[in-house]
Amino acid sequence: MSKEKLFLDIHVIQNLPPSNINRDDTGSPKTAVYGGVRRARVSSQSWKKAMRDYFKDKADNGYLGVRSKRIVEYVAKKILEIDETLSFEEAEKKSLEAFTSAGFTVTEENKLPTLFFLGDRQASDFARAAVDNVKDAAILHKIIKDNVSIDIALFGRMIADKDLNRVISKENKKSKKIIDNGENEISSISLNENASAQIAHAISTHGVQTEFDYFTALDDLSKDAKPGAAMIDTIEYNSSTLYRYGNVALHEFYHQMKENKEETKKAIILFVEAFLKSLPSGKINSFANQTIPSSVVVSLRKDRPVSLVSAFETPIKTKLSQEGYVNESIEAMFKEYQKIQRFVDKPEISFYLNLSEGHVLEGAKEEINLSDLLNDLGKELDNRL
Template sequence: MPEPRFLQIHTLTSYTATLLNRDDSGLAKRLTYGGALRTRVSSQCLKRHWRMAEDPHALHTINGADKAFRSRELVTRKVLGGLEPSEVVQAIEPAFQEAVYGGKGFKEKRSRQTLLFGERELAWLRDEAKRLVAESAGDTKAAAKATEQWGKDFKKNIAAMREATALPGGLTAALFGRMVTSDTSANITAPVHVAHAFTVHGEESESDYFTAVDDLSADEPGADTIQETELTSGLFYGYVVVDLPGLIDNLGSAAPDLAGPVLHNLVHLIAEVSPGAKLGSTAPYGRAGLMLLEAGDRQPRSLAEAFRVPCDPDMASAAEALTGHLAALDRAYATGEERRVLSLRNEALDGAAPGTLKELADWAATLPARLS
């Protein structure tokens, strides 16, 4: 059996009367595929819900999984926040903002890139700030001068810190990558590749007209507020690829302890955690009706082509289209992936052992140990 270089995760998940992911006009995101307009959920939306989930299988519950924070105010809140005396902190702040955000990032928040830093990076920066404040002995000019020199050595020093740290960007960066335009050496390549989810059929949407009545205006009949929103329904195809050697490289010395649990929890999150806003008015919660896991050493390939021609908007039709396309790929390419499948309808896939979500997640967790 070849080494499992890639783990591919395919899902079919249904949502009814929701607005999962909105564009800048407040409407559902869309894409045209196969000549038909589809409802879409962006990969960024999916990844954020998986990494922020408060769930029994949340990524942050894994022992040793360092947190990370994405913000334009990392220096203001996580590095310098609460340090005293304030006048000395103000004197060193510009150098810290410029070191982290680059360019003119120290001048105003809106000019900064939204960066992702791990707990250990932020702790190192805070310790450096504390040291500079203490060494200044309250002298703001001395603090500013010392911090200016510190800024010149920043990249060299933080690079050394990162090399000695198992998860410099936290688990989030180890999974989904990081781009730092002010310091390309801090960039981390994402081993988890997430496609935009889309409906396997043409879009199903309507404009929802709704009102709100003022409870304290009994003398005035009718609605106090009249608004419209969009609601969509659909069966979505989702696709995720995990580059297993890339994941192990990013986890560094923590890989033997973290790689298996990370894959175990990620499979649970993909199947069970729903994207979506308007929680109170749409309850946008769904679970995968079908999940197919594949492990192999050949280049991954999406099964989206199964739905280029829109299928009927039901699980039976979608599963038939997916399994038919997969069989055609197997006949043509014979890439020999190992497979596990979860199906609420008990669809049979050639070469795919059926199982529960727990069994699929447990199997995924064994894959890193099989890499030499």
């Protein structure tokens, strides 16, 4: 792949029936004011978690990461896979020594004070270093930095451990002195990983009002002649037609994948599939809101990523009981796709897929089903990476 930039944009219109898939600290569905109107909202973090769960079901674990405070324990289990003669306590001690040598803060319960994102292959290599009693922080940091998993590459990793950041800072200052002396050329290291993907907060294309479901539950074994409710409660919910948007800086992700075209292509196809098929699971047993997108547009761009959310700054309005929001939302999204080309370059190529007929996106290829869209996208990635 040349040094040219290449971005992937994904635009989705998706309808949700009464549901509460992403709630705030009070249990209410999350909302946002946009265009002066209150909208339903599903946070970026919520949908990224759903996508990571989808990855776990579909991808080889070797390409994925684990985010936890129990990373010492996680690496200890990897150590046992390398040396079965060790007890778990011995393996955990070796893991602890390696993390401490790398500069991590570890609590008395052998946990990290903050969540840490570590790839499966990174964990295996770190375990090997622990078995070999490697104590050099620079070597241990390089292991954590190399062979990044696809979810860490896509969604990023931030180091919040002050002690670890202090060790890394000293390490980089030492490297700077070596460079200044002309003895060697060492670039500064950071265990942070910049995300190559961005996921927007999904918002409804129209205004919403929160509603309340009042419910009761009876005691099946009650002996009262006239049993009343054993439980009374309410659940808040709303229904909405969402606009969802995500993008990937393909040139950055390709670099993170060590310029391996096949791995990059497979990961991006999985990313698109997960974006379209995943669903946050909040209150899903109560509402069974198992919907799929009504419309999808996927574009490859060389200039910059572009959201089409401005199509809905003026909320979609329909005549109650006569029309829904989906068709008008699709039309508004397609019109915005054409309008933004007054400011930005025309996409290299775009594909679209609709559940309903009658919507045509000029300049884009219409797909019959998702398999065809993913197949055509894969061919384009083959040619452009």
